[in-house]
Amino acid sequence: MSQYLNNQEKRWLKYYIGDVSGSDGFWSEKKAYLVLNSVFYDGIDTEKARSAEGKFLNPAVLDDVDRFLDFYDNMFSAFRKCTSEHDIITYRVERYKDFLPIWDTNHTVSFTSTSINGFLDAYRDRRGITLIKFVIPESVNCINVAEVLDFYAKPEEQEILLPPFMYLDLIQTVPTEKEMKITDSDGKSPENACIAVCNCWNDLDVKERTENLSADGAKAGQRVYNALNNKQNPVEEDIAIYTEWKKDFRRIYKNCCT
Numbered sequence: 001m002s003q004y005l006n007n008q009e010k011r012w013l014k015y016y017i018g019d020v021s022g023s024d025g026f027w028s029e030k031k032a033y034l035v036l037n038s039v040f041y042d043g044i045d046t047e048k049a050r051s052a053e054g055k056f057l058n059p060a061v062l063d064d065v066d067r068f069l070d071f072y073d074n075m076f077s078a079f080r081k082c083t084s085e086h087d088i089i090t091y092r093v094e095r096y097k098d099f100l101p102i103w104d105t106n107h108t109v110s111f112t113s114t115s116i117n118g119f120l121d122a123y124r125d126r127r128g129i130t131l132i133k134f135v136i137p138e139s140v141n142c143i144n145v146a147e148v149l150d151f152y153a154k155p156e157e158q159e160i161l162l163p164p165f166m167y168l169d170l171i172q173t174v175p176t177e178k179e180m181k182i183t184d185s186d187g188k189s190p191e192n193a194c195i196a197v198c199n200c201w202n203d204l205d206v207k208e209r210t211e212n213l214s215a216d217g218a219k220a221g222q223r224v225y226n227a228l229n230n231k232q233n234p235v236e237e238d239i240a241i242y243t244e245w246k247k248d249f250r251r252i253y254k255n256c257c258t
Helices: 007-017 033-038 045-052 065-081 096-105 215-229 236-257
Strands: 088-095 112-115 129-136 159-162 168-173 192-198
Touching: 007 033, 007 065, 033 045, 045 096, 045 215, 065 215, 088 096, 096 129, 096 168, 096 192, 129 159, 215 236
Parallel strands: 129 192
Antiparallel strands: 088 112, 088 129, 112 159, 168 192
16 A cells, blocks of 8 residues: 655655756756666676666766755655555566676665566667566555656556565566567667566664765766766776765665665
8 A cells, every 4th residue: 555655755756757857967867767776786887887878877966965865765765655555567678787686686776667568668778688577466565656646757657666675586587489579779689587576675673864975975976977978987996985885875775774
């Protein structure tokens, strides 16, 4: 059952799905999720993969650390309020490199957008893909975006959003003949396919975030993004500072929410 989301939770959920406007470098970014999800991954391989696909990693997303953390505080709060009202089957075209840590840990790594409406063409813009079929049992924490927002800017996606750190029972499968026709940005068929049965999330007492992150780590991340956006190799010192900052970020929210 989905409880009422407050205005701040709705605002950040709209931001995450790209329902934005204006010209401000932060608030107008339709694909802020590229950065907002990247910080959940070790190293900078996922940032490199996105950059290699021609995607822009917007440094403005890291301009204000307090605002950055406010996004996650509210998103995790929204997930605590929302659960599936019945069993749901959803689908995701995942980047193969991002699938590997999911497979290794049996957990969602970042916010995970899935669709009731099959494997969406909009998510075939990545290089090297895996097809994931999600089984979401009744009462599992997830956000049915169309149900919780007063206005849903992308109704064709029929999006069910899963939280980071959710335990998954994974079963590797063989793509069907039809699924093999789903191709990546290079026209290549899926690397593999799997079924992911969603399990527990947030099964311990929830703790409020009491820690912050340094501005220095965010600034190092911005320099990493600028280098990748310009097809350059980031400075090793910036990589080290940024990746350590990401570790601190994950520890804060994993401790709060699992």
